[in-house]
Amino acid sequence: MQESKLILALKGLVVGATMLVPGVSGGTMAMLLGVYDRLVSSVSSFMSAKRASFIFLALFALGGGAGMLLFAKPILGVIEAWPRPAGWFFLGAVAGGVPLMLRKSRVRQFNWRVPVYIALGAALVCGIGALPEGLFTTEAEGFTGALLLGAAGLLAAVSLVLPGISVSYFLLVLGLYDETMRAVSTLYLPFLLPLGIGLLLGVVLTARLLERAMQKYPRATYLIILGFVLGSMAEVFPGLPRGAEIVPCVLALCAGFGCIYALTAWESRRGGG
Numbered sequence: 001m002q003e004s005k006l007i008l009a010l011k012g013l014v015v016g017a018t019m020l021v022p023g024v025s026g027g028t029m030a031m032l033l034g035v036y037d038r039l040v041s042s043v044s045s046f047m048s049a050k051r052a053s054f055i056f057l058a059l060f061a062l063g064g065g066a067g068m069l070l071f072a073k074p075i076l077g078v079i080e081a082w083p084r085p086a087g088w089f090f091l092g093a094v095a096g097g098v099p100l101m102l103r104k105s106r107v108r109q110f111n112w113r114v115p116v117y118i119a120l121g122a123a124l125v126c127g128i129g130a131l132p133e134g135l136f137t138t139e140a141e142g143f144t145g146a147l148l149l150g151a152a153g154l155l156a157a158v159s160l161v162l163p164g165i166s167v168s169y170f171l172l173v174l175g176l177y178d179e180t181m182r183a184v185s186t187l188y189l190p191f192l193l194p195l196g197i198g199l200l201l202g203v204v205l206t207a208r209l210l211e212r213a214m215q216k217y218p219r220a221t222y223l224i225i226l227g228f229v230l231g232s233m234a235e236v237f238p239g240l241p242r243g244a245e246i247v248p249c250v251l252a253l254c255a256g257f258g259c260i261y262a263l264t265a266w267e268s269r270r271g272g273g
Helices: 005-018 026-032 036-044 046-070 070-082 081-102 114-128 144-160 167-174 178-187 188-217 218-232 242-271
Strands: none
Touching: 005 026, 005 046, 005 070, 026 036, 026 081, 026 144, 026 178, 026 218, 036 046, 036 188, 046 070, 070 081, 081 218, 114 218, 144 167, 144 188, 167 178, 178 188, 188 218
């Protein structure tokens, strides 16, 4: 059973509100909210179900845009004011989504492959996080520069599709974050158009490959994705609480876990998980 339009828009709102939180990717939150699979399917199979895919993506995008406009700044304000409890809330949210990802991976019994796949996903995310900034340059102009920007867009698309990888950090690694922000603020189309075309092509290609992997190798794919999510949370981990912070951090951890676990359990009962 698919979620109602209102619930879908609300999920988009939550994803949009948390996209700018350092270390939390939009894909991570979409996975925890149980909407990630259909997002991938709607992008990769758009032409085979145009109307349904368009409505789904439009509602989700509208909710996401509203979330970024309405709640991103207050959420970041909370993180600045209470960084440690906020970090523990997001850690709890990830823990609350683990049963969903294990259920989707169809793990019936524990074996040595389970931790290996999870460790592989975590290692890939940590490896990206360890890369030095500024690996990619776009000093070339004309057609060559446009090709380089298109290639950069293809690479950056991976961070948009896969959970656990922050697109803002990926642009930093490529050495394009400042240039992209300037181009967006001034609507500099010679920069934005090739980057956007590469980004769009990369999203479609990555989504198609990921959808096939989910269908043919669900166990390995979802366990690696779980590793992505867990590995990305190293950026959010605020450290161990001390003194008066212990109680609010424990409460925040429980609240994050409870919110996501209750939502995924509810969707499972109604046939949406």
